[in-house]
Amino acid sequence: MTGYLAFLKKEFFEYTKTFKLFIMLMVFAVFGITNPLTAKLLPEILGSLIPDSVVITLPEPTAYDAWTQFFKNATQIGLLVMVILFSSVLSSELSKGTLINLLTKGLSRTAVILSKYTCMVLLWTTSIALCFGLTYGYTVYLFPKDETSNLLFSVFCLWLFGLFLMAALLFSATLTRSSYGCLLVTGIVVVICMILNIIPAVHRYNPISLSTDNMGLIMNSIKASALYSTIVITCLLSLIFVSLSIVVFRKKQI
Amino acid sequence: MGVLEIRQLYKRFGHHEVLKGLDMDVPEHSIFGFVGQNGAGKTTTMKIILGLLKPDNGSVTVCGEKVEYGGSGTNRHIGYLPDVPEFYGYMDPMEYLKLCGEIAGLTKSQIKSRSEELLELVGLKEHRKKKIGGFSRGMKQRLGIAQALLNEPKLLICDEPTSALDPIGRKEILDILLAAKGKTTIVFSTHILADVEKICDRIAVLHGGKLALCGTLSEIRERHRLHGFILEFGSEKEASCFENAEELKQPSISLSRNGSTVKVFLADGDMDGHFLLDVLSQKHIVPLKFAVMEPTLESLFVEVIR
Numbered sequence: 001m002t003g004y005l006a007f008l009k010k011e012f013f014e015y016t017k018t019f020k021l022f023i024m025l026m027v028f029a030v031f032g033i034t035n036p037l038t039a040k041l042l043p044e045i046l047g048s049l050i051p052d053s054v055v056i057t058l059p060e061p062t063a064y065d066a067w068t069q070f071f072k073n074a075t076q077i078g079l080l081v082m083v084i085l086f087s088s089v090l091s092s093e094l095s096k097g098t099l100i101n102l103l104t105k106g107l108s109r110t111a112v113i114l115s116k117y118t119c120m121v122l123l124w125t126t127s128i129a130l131c132f133g134l135t136y137g138y139t140v141y142l143f144p145k146d147e148t149s150n151l152l153f154s155v156f157c158l159w160l161f162g163l164f165l166m167a168a169l170l171f172s173a174t175l176t177r178s179s180y181g182c183l184l185v186t187g188i189v190v191v192i193c194m195i196l197n198i199i200p201a202v203h204r205y206n207p208i209s210l211s212t213d214n215m216g217l218i219m220n221s222i223k224a225s226a227l228y229s230t231i232v233i234t235c236l237l238s239l240i241f242v243s244l245s246i247v248v249f250r251k252k253q254i
Numbered sequence: 255m256g257v258l259e260i261r262q263l264y265k266r267f268g269h270h271e272v273l274k275g276l277d278m279d280v281p282e283h284s285i286f287g288f289v290g291q292n293g294a295g296k297t298t299t300m301k302i303i304l305g306l307l308k309p310d311n312g313s314v315t316v317c318g319e320k321v322e323y324g325g326s327g328t329n330r331h332i333g334y335l336p337d338v339p340e341f342y343g344y345m346d347p348m349e350y351l352k353l354c355g356e357i358a359g360l361t362k363s364q365i366k367s368r369s370e371e372l373l374e375l376v377g378l379k380e381h382r383k384k385k386i387g388g389f390s391r392g393m394k395q396r397l398g399i400a401q402a403l404l405n406e407p408k409l410l411i412c413d414e415p416t417s418a419l420d421p422i423g424r425k426e427i428l429d430i431l432l433a434a435k436g437k438t439t440i441v442f443s444t445h446i447l448a449d450v451e452k453i454c455d456r457i458a459v460l461h462g463g464k465l466a467l468c469g470t471l472s473e474i475r476e477r478h479r480l481h482g483f484i485l486e487f488g489s490e491k492e493a494s495c496f497e498n499a500e501e502l503k504q505p506s507i508s509l510s511r512n513g514s515t516v517k518v519f520l521a522d523g524d525m526d527g528h529f530l531l532d533v534l535s536q537k538h539i540v541p542l543k544f545a546v547m548e549p550t551l552e553s554l555f556v557e558v559i560r
Binding site for chain 1: 340
């Protein structure tokens with residue numbers, strides 16, 4: 001336990017000192033601010049680009065557009081940035097050999113994996129909370145009349161998908177020695193989820209639904225209860241990935 | 255009881271068998287020189303002792319506790335200095351030692367006093383607030399020793415601590431190790447034989463996956479004493495007179511003369527220096543010098559790995 005806390009502190013210190021924390025927060029803060037703004041301004045920008053002779057009518061932007069931007073940016077670019085930043089979570093320590101000193105001080109390998117996962121989860125939680133808070137504030141300000149449903153639940157689903165993705169990332173990191181290998185295996189996991197999603201029967205149990213059904217939840221076209229089984233499955237899979245990471249890492253020759 | 259006991263250790267990487275039944279005992283409070291060529295398996299052995307590599311067969315016991323691969327229980331007795339110690343470049347030495355101390359379970363005040371004491375010992379006191387990223391190799395090596403000694407280990411394992419350093423850096427590291435001798439047992443791998451002769455009281459030579467030689471330096475010297483003698487004469491005439499003595503014309507005796515110096519090797523175990531002295535007194539020659547040839551560590555090393 002002392003090892004876990006000490007190493008967790010070191011992880012935070014590292015993310016702060018190497019600017020990774022800063023990059024994450026910046027990216028998500030920029031998204032947080034631009035999501036509602038893009039939604040609000042896009043019709044005007046488009047309108048100014050199209051010559052006056054062409055007449056097209058653009059629908060009046062709503063809060064839904066802002067949230068569409070939020071879920072698109074957070075899932076596509078935000079998660080990508082996060083995965084890239086975290087891809088060297090183990091490989092840099094293994095290839096440089098910085099972990100050897102600490103392991104030979106009596107730090108358990110389980111503590112390494114658990115504190116790394118904890119740190120990633122906390123960073124992701126902070127980032128998504130920041131992004132959500134900013135988007136929410138601006139959306140309420142810019143589109144005061146629009147009502148959304150299941151908003152928090154929808155964001156929770158996205159957050160949970162992030163947890164799943166990071167568990168997969170950590171597992172990939174224990175399997176491979178390089179950060180590219182880690183990215184590759186994580187990519188394969190995501191692609192498998194996407195391919196499986198083609199089968200309608202699997203959709204309800206596929207973790208990736210948590211990152212694709214968000215707008216449906218907000219617009220009430222998908223019932224929250226439809227995702228309950230997915231949530232259970234995702235939690236289980238994340239747990240399995242983290243446990244497997246520990247098992248594999250304990251057996252790894254360093 | 256020895257601090258470190260290794261029994262029948264086997265390890266192969268692919269088709270390459272590195273260790274083939276290694277047995278080794280390290281008694282308490284010794285500086286144990288672990289010598290071998292590059293690639294002989296020194297680092298592999300050390301990593302197995304630390305539970306970082308999995309042996310194919312055999313057991314390692316540290317302070318009476320069996321080492322478990324992947325676990326780190328026995329590591330609380332051990333301080334380890336890797337051949338090229340790596341640190342987090344964004345930390346300064348104090349921060350790094352604090353992290354190590356917290357992991358080793360020391361209290362705050364212990365960490366503070368030990369860190370300052372050790373940085374003083376390794377001569378990094380004035381650099382204690384500088385980022386490790388800018389450290390030279392010698393400085394990293396010294397910080398590595400400080401880190402290894404932090405939890406007052408019973409066994410200090412150093413993997414080629416001096417190989418990459420300049421002569422002054424080497425001397426400094428050896429002095430630090432000598433200073434640590436009273437408090438801990440040191441196992442120290444190297445292929446620089448001069449370093450071994452300088453500080454080690456016991457050596458083991460690893461060759462072909464086994465210990466080819468093991469014991470205290472004087473024991474080994476005694477055991478491998480060549481029956482060789484150097485005789486220096488006052489003139490070349492005396493030297494050639496001795497060289498051509500009838501008594502020495504035996505197949506088990508080999509002679510070589512260079513000016514007025516004669517080297518004699520006796521292959522027959524029953525013969526010793528008395529025999530040569532008898533020959534000298536018969537010829538009525540008094541040599542200027544009569545010396546027994548001492549084997550150097552280097553000659554021993556070359557002999558066992560051949």
